[in-house]
Amino acid sequence: MSTATSFLARSAVKGADLDHRRKISFNIGKYNAAVPKGKVQFADLETARMQAKNLKWDGIENLDTYLLQFEEKLTARGGKVIWAENAEQALQEVLAICQRVNCKTLVKSKSMVTEEVHLNSFLEKNGIASIETDLGEYIQQLDGEAPYHIVTPAMHKSKEDVAKLFARTLGTEPNLTPEQLTQVARHNLRKKYVQAEVGVTGANFLLADTGSICLTENEGNARLSCAFPKVHIVIAGIEKVIPSISNLQLFWPLLATYGTGQMMTVYNSILSGPRQPAKEGRPPETDGPEEMIVILLDNGRTELLQHPTSREALYCIRCGSCLNACPVYKNIGGHSYETTYSGPIGKVITPWLKGMHDYKHLSYASSLCGNCTEVCPVRINLHELLLDNRHEAVAQGESNLAERLAWKGWKAAMLHQPLLKLANSKTKNWVVNKVFNAWTDGHAPLEFAEKGFAELFREEGGEG
Numbered sequence: 222m223s224t225a226t227s228f229l230a231r232s233a234v235k236g237a238d239l240d241h242r243r244k245i246s247f248n249i250g251k252y253n254a255a256v257p258k259g260k261v262q263f264a265d266l267e268t269a270r271m272q273a274k275n276l277k278w279d280g281i282e283n284l285d286t287y288l289l290q291f292e293e294k295l296t297a298r299g300g301k302v303i304w305a306e307n308a309e310q311a312l313q314e315v316l317a318i319c320q321r322v323n324c325k326t327l328v329k330s331k332s333m334v335t336e337e338v339h340l341n342s343f344l345e346k347n348g349i350a351s352i353e354t355d356l357g358e359y360i361q362q363l364d365g366e367a368p369y370h371i372v373t374p375a376m377h378k379s380k381e382d383v384a385k386l387f388a389r390t391l392g393t394e395p396n397l398t399p400e401q402l403t404q405v406a407r408h409n410l411r412k413k414y415v416q417a418e419v420g421v422t423g424a425n426f427l428l429a430d431t432g433s434i435c436l437t438e439n440e441g442n443a444r445l446s447c448a449f450p451k452v453h454i455v456i457a458g459i460e461k462v463i464p465s466i467s468n469l470q471l472f473w474p475l476l477a478t479y480g481t482g483q484m485m486t487v488y489n490s491i492l493s494g495p496r497q498p499a500k501e502g503r504p505p506e507t508d509g510p511e512e513m514i515v516i517l518l519d520n521g522r523t524e525l526l527q528h529p530t531s532r533e534a535l536y537c538i539r540c541g542s543c544l545n546a547c548p549v550y551k552n553i554g555g556h557s558y559e560t561t562y563s564g565p566i567g568k569v570i571t572p573w574l575k576g577m578h579d580y581k582h583l584s585y586a587s588s589l590c591g592n593c594t595e596v597c598p599v600r601i602n603l604h605e606l607l608l609d610n611r612h613e614a615v616a617q618g619e620s621n622l623a624e625r626l627a628w629k630g631w632k633a634a635m636l637h638q639p640l641l642k643l644a645n646s647k648t649k650n651w652v653v654n655k656v657f658n659a660w661t662d663g664h665a666p667l668e669f670a671e672k673g674f675a676e677l678f679r680e681e682g683g684e685g
């Protein structure tokens with residue numbers, strides 16, 4: 222089954238699943254209620270968003286300079302940078318490090334880029350247990366499911382679903398409260414932090430001027446994942462770089478507000494290398510990993526970078542806001558996409574990261590209502606980029622013969638009104654409802670009026 226057929230089939234099932242829709246509406250409703258409370262902290266929100274967009278523009282336009290600066294600064298503090306062109310290279314680098322330190326258990330904080338390279342399944346095949354430490358990710362790992370949403374991985378599960386899952390997989394009572402469930406997860410995970418030889422995190426931002434990585438989280442699990450084990454591996458997409466540490470005064474509140482409706486996320490960490498030795502009269506540091514290795518991942522991002530307009534998608538700070546606002550996402554849910562990044566941003570970037578041929582259909586799964594663009598904190602023109610993708614797909618020869626013929630006919634009819642008038646309303650009904658029957662699969666048939674506008678206009682005494 223092609224990816225497009227599978228997407229349509231899954232979407233049809235989810236779209237008709239009322240229980241799924243109820244859970245999503247409940248959780249997105251809570252998000253919608255929280256976001257305005259975060260927004261009040263901005264004296265001029267629109268200017269803040271434009272400033273953030275400009276900073277990301279600077280970061281992406283000067284990516285080569287900033288990434289090298291990042292590497293130089295981090296290396297000067299004892300960190301190591303590895304450049305990975307694709308997922309396979311990144312995975313092999315992680316494996317080589319794990320084998321060198323004889324790693325059997327690895328703790329991991331939530332990171333979409335590690336989902337993108339399928340780190341957990343790769344490590345498992347190589348005999349290394351990779352434990353998710355974010356509560357939502359932990360729930361998803363117990364259930365054998367990929368994250369449903371880029372910020373809230375288990376958004377589609379109710380508290381009752383989670384209690385049942387814990388009972389099934391961990392043997393707990395089936396009716397635990399959210400607080401009790403959290404305590405169970407905490408109890409299980411604490412042991413893993415001290416066992417693990419390696420901790421893996423992503424990075425919300427890479428700071429060029431200080432050579433630091435930034436982590437934003439609400440549970441404290443990311444800091445435990447990188448502070449307890451002796452080796453900290455960071456996997457980050459190259460687009461995460463921003464020019465300066467001072468830019469965080471804008472990005473941290475924006476990410477918190479648009480991600481979860483908070484003014485600031487609970488834990489924001491800046492990590493600039495491994496534990497430091499004694500230096501210039503200062504005693505050696507006693508906490509932190511002995512090694513910090515940052516893997517900078519391309520994996521298709523430079524394909525996107527080459528495109529003069531679509532490169533704007535690289536400004537994304539992964540807040541998840543466009544997913545919550547998207548009428549398509551709210552109906553079909555995160556798993557129907559069968560991609561790491563779902564929702565509007567996923568539809569824009571996936572065809573570039575994984576190929577137009579298999580993923581161009583995502584760019585068509587949109588009403589182009591523009592709500593995604595409206596809510597994006599860095600003002601990415603998401604709905605216009607979806608149109609760009611459609612254009613790019615055609616330019617790459619990805620449209621089929623039926624599609625090309627249909628558009629040729631449509632264009633001819635639109636440009637020559639007499640041609641259009643040759644067909645009466647019955648013929649038009651037949652073409653729209655029978656020839657383009659994808660419409661009537663899910664909707665009532667369209668009915669054309671017997672008389673067109675021009676005819677009615679003339680009948681009313683107008684000229685034309």
Ligand code: SF4
Nearest residue numbers: 537538540541543597
């Ligand atoms: S595209 Fe914008 S709204 Fe969507 S996740 Fe990225 S930053 Fe957030």
